[in-house]
Amino acid sequence: MVEAKKNSRSKVKGVAFRVVKATVKAVLIYLLYFFLAPLLAPIFELVPGFMGTIETFVVVFIVLMVLGDLAAHTIFQYFLGMAMSLFVIAYLILSLGDGIISVSFENFTLTVNLTMFYTITVLLSLLGLARSVLQAINFMNERAESSIQP
Amino acid sequence: MKVPIRMLGIATFIFWVILAAFIASAAYSIKDLSFGFGAPQFTAAPNHELLFSLPLHIDNRGYYSLKAFNITTVFSDVEGAEISRASTFVPVIPHGENVTIFHNVTLSMDSLLEKVEQYLLNDNNLTVSVTAGLNFAELIPVQLSTNITYPWGAPFYNFMLEQPLYDLFNSTHGRATVPLSFENHAAFDFAGNIRVELYDSENSLLGESHAAFSVLRYSRYAGNLEFYVPLSIAPFLTARNGYLKVFFSTSLFEYGPLVIPYG
Numbered sequence: 001m002v003e004a005k006k007n008s009r010s011k012v013k014g015v016a017f018r019v020v021k022a023t024v025k026a027v028l029i030y031l032l033y034f035f036l037a038p039l040l041a042p043i044f045e046l047v048p049g050f051m052g053t054i055e056t057f058v059v060v061f062i063v064l065m066v067l068g069d070l071a072a073h074t075i076f077q078y079f080l081g082m083a084m085s086l087f088v089i090a091y092l093i094l095s096l097g098d099g100i101i102s103v104s105f106e107n108f109t110l111t112v113n114l115t116m117f118y119t120i121t122v123l124l125s126l127l128g129l130a131r132s133v134l135q136a137i138n139f140m141n142e143r144a145e146s147s148i149q150p
Numbered sequence: 151m152k153v154p155i156r157m158l159g160i161a162t163f164i165f166w167v168i169l170a171a172f173i174a175s176a177a178y179s180i181k182d183l184s185f186g187f188g189a190p191q192f193t194a195a196p197n198h199e200l201l202f203s204l205p206l207h208i209d210n211r212g213y214y215s216l217k218a219f220n221i222t223t224v225f226s227d228v229e230g231a232e233i234s235r236a237s238t239f240v241p242v243i244p245h246g247e248n249v250t251i252f253h254n255v256t257l258s259m260d261s262l263l264e265k266v267e268q269y270l271l272n273d274n275n276l277t278v279s280v281t282a283g284l285n286f287a288e289l290i291p292v293q294l295s296t297n298i299t300y301p302w303g304a305p306f307y308n309f310m311l312e313q314p315l316y317d318l319f320n321s322t323h324g325r326a327t328v329p330l331s332f333e334n335h336a337a338f339d340f341a342g343n344i345r346v347e348l349y350d351s352e353n354s355l356l357g358e359s360h361a362a363f364s365v366l367r368y369s370r371y372a373g374n375l376e377f378y379v380p381l382s383i384a385p386f387l388t389a390r391n392g393y394l395k396v397f398f399s400t401s402l403f404e405y406g407p408l409v410i411p412y413g
Contacts, residue, residue: 039177124165
């Protein structure tokens with residue numbers, strides 16, 4: 001009886017810790033965005049509607065990250081990690097296309113070639129995806145090992 | 151397996167931080183970049199060429215050097231045919247430096263006048279296609295292109311030779327005085343010589359005259375041409391119509407004949 005009470009208390013503690021951790025991480029990411037956005041404003045202003053898509057990106061990213069933290073110590077944590085990496089790649093492909101942004105203003109045409117930046121970001125996201133896959137495999141492996149143990 | 155996964159996580163995180171720092175600093179550097187144009191200058195070059203020099207001021211106060219800066223200008227006439235093309239390339243503009251670059255374009259007056267006589271006598275519009283590019287922060291190539299209409303001011307705008315005025319110069323020669331005027335609408339000073347041949351309606355050459363001139367940009371020139379014709383040429387005093395053949399000779403171009411009827 002006492003053992004069960006202890007278990008439920010530690011479970012509540014664990015969930016509370018995860019919620020606090022997720023909240024702190026979300027706040028930190030939002031603060032980072034809040035302070036970086038004005039610095040990036042000169043670039044954002046060149047592309048109409050870009051600020052809106054960045055906001056959507058940050059919101060989806062934070063939601064996936066919070067869900068991942070809440071689902072810690074389950075296989076879903078790694079699935080959400082993979083989803084986050086895939087979301088970053090998909091967002092980059094959809095928003096940047098071939099990596100060349102061309103903006104026309106009156107008689108001027110500004111072309112910015114972001115191919116290098118685009119490639120680096122996609123590669124880093126792929127690295128994140130690979131990490132999530134390895135973590136999922138490792139998680140399943142550990143589970144299988146613990147169930148085999150006498 | 152846990153250690154390699156953790157290492158992979160740490161490495162990914164570090165790369166993301168570096169990338170974020172790079173993006174933020176690059177974006178922040180943009181606001182510390184400034185570009186400006188000085189007043190364009192026109193000078194006469196040898197071989198009947200006009201040198202157009204445009205000073206470009208680049209103040210790079212950002213964190214990164216600008217590499218492979220290049221500017222290309224293409225001058226085209228009203229019909230879209232290319233008149234002149236020029237490029238200026240600067241390998242590096244280091245950060246924290248203020249650089250002035252002179253972009254020089256050579257316009258061949260001979261080729262310009264070959265195509266359209268109108269450039270000599272009438273104001274016109276040239277199309278200038280400008281393309282400027284650079285490698286920002288060594289990673290992001292940026293290019294800006296635009297088309298500008300450049301107003302071409304005619305050096306002999308409103309060129310006029312008025313009706314000849316006849317009088318007797320002496321017992322053997324008569325004199326025909328032809329008032330000459332034009333406005334230099336061009337952005338450059340020039341000097342030269344105008345040779346005019348006076349013909350009657352029978353295509354007989356009555357006389358020839360020269361006028362040396364030196365005219366400042368955006369200013370007017372007025373003078374008289376005097377033709378001394380022997381009175382033995384019978385139709386002189388009765389010639390009330392005919393034509394004038396005009397030949398222009400300057401340090402920038404040679405052009406002629408321009409035929410102007412009178413009477």
